[in-house]
Amino acid sequence: MKSWVKVGLYGLSAVALYAQKPSAGTVTTEAGVSGIFNVNLIQGTTRFRYFLADRLALRLGLGFASGGETRKAYENPDGTGGTAELKGRYSNFQIYPGAEFHFGGAEKLSTFAGAYFLVGIGSARTEATNVDINDYLGGGDVSYRANTKLVIDGSYANFQKGTTIGVGLYTGFDWYITEKLYVGGEWGFLFQNTNYADVKVEQSSGGVTLKLVRAGSRISSTDIQAVGALRLGYQF
Numbered sequence: 228m229k230s231w232v233k234v235g236l237y238g239l240s241a242v243a244l245y246a247q248k249p250s251a252g253t254v255t256t257e258a259g260v261s262g263i264f265n266v267n268l269i270q271g272t273t274r275f276r277y278f279l280a281d282r283l284a285l286r287l288g289l290g291f292a293s294g295g296e297t298r299k300a301y302e303n304p305d306g307t308g309g310t311a312e313l314k315g316r317y318s319n320f321q322i323y324p325g326a327e328f329h330f331g332g333a334e335k336l337s338t339f340a341g342a343y344f345l346v347g348i349g350s351a352r353t354e355a356t357n358v359d360i361n362d363y364l365g366g367g368d369v370s371y372r373a374n375t376k377l378v379i380d381g382s383y384a385n386f387q388k389g390t391t392i393g394v395g396l397y398t399g400f401d402w403y404i405t406e407k408l409y410v411g412g413e414w415g416f417l418f419q420n421t422n423y424a425d426v427k428v429e430q431s432s433g434g435v436t437l438k439l440v441r442a443g444s445r446i447s448s449t450d451i452q453a454v455g456a457l458r459l460g461y462q463f
Contacts, residue, residue: 248337248403249329249462253278257411257460274323282330288323288343295383300358302371311371313355317386321347325395337409340398345419347391351383360430374433381426382441388426389443393419401460411458417450 249255255276274288295316302308325343359372381388397415404410426441 249278251278251280254463255460257458259458284327286325290321293318298369300369300371309357309373311357311369313358313369315353315383317351317383319349335403337401343395345393350388351386353379353383376431378429381424387423389421389423391419391421393417407462409460419448421446
């Protein structure tokens with residue numbers, strides 16, 4: 228009797244040790260990992276998958292990045308008088324809906340291929356008050372100049388407002404470490420087109436306001452890329 232109990236326990240241990248690949252109704256979530264403990268949320272590496280069947284899955288990738296700065300300068304070296312302030316902000320949101328087909332394979336290995344659409348929206352803005360505009364535009368430090376204002380709607384540093392549309396084809400693999408936890412890799416082609424919006428500049432100095440518009444542009448590209456050198460995922 229004891230021997231049968233031992234066999235049963237060993238069997239349960241083996242099931243827990245070796246992967247149970249996804250089946251219909253399974254949900255997985257994953258993120259690209261850079262370094263050891265850094266989770267990368269850029270370029271759609273945060274993804275969710277829902278398996279309609281054992282070998283067919285819908286997936287949704289998300290990417291988000293934002294940042295900016297606030298820089299100040301004082302009219303006088305001792306910090307008295309007026310204050311110059313410059314603010315710059317940018318954000319970039321991406322969504323990747325797609326589908327993938329999983330092939331047959333080893334017990335712990337799941338290989339797949341699929342396609343996805345890419346939609347990206349980016350924004351950027353720069354505002355400066357009491358800033359010496361000539362110094363700033365010339366690449367120098369922020370310095371004080373009274374009664375000046377600069378607003379650049381659509382641009383900050385190397386970031387620009389725009390929209391991106393693309394189509395990707397990819398292939399990859401999932402290697403199940405345990406029944407629920409897996410690592411994987413992915414690579415493929417991405418065809419994308421980015422349309423940058425017009426950049427509107429409003430500059431005021433000494434009571435005179437100047438408005439300028441810099442025309443937008445369009446960039447198309449085809450990339451071969453690995454989306455996440457390492458992906459870490461979990462199966463619900």
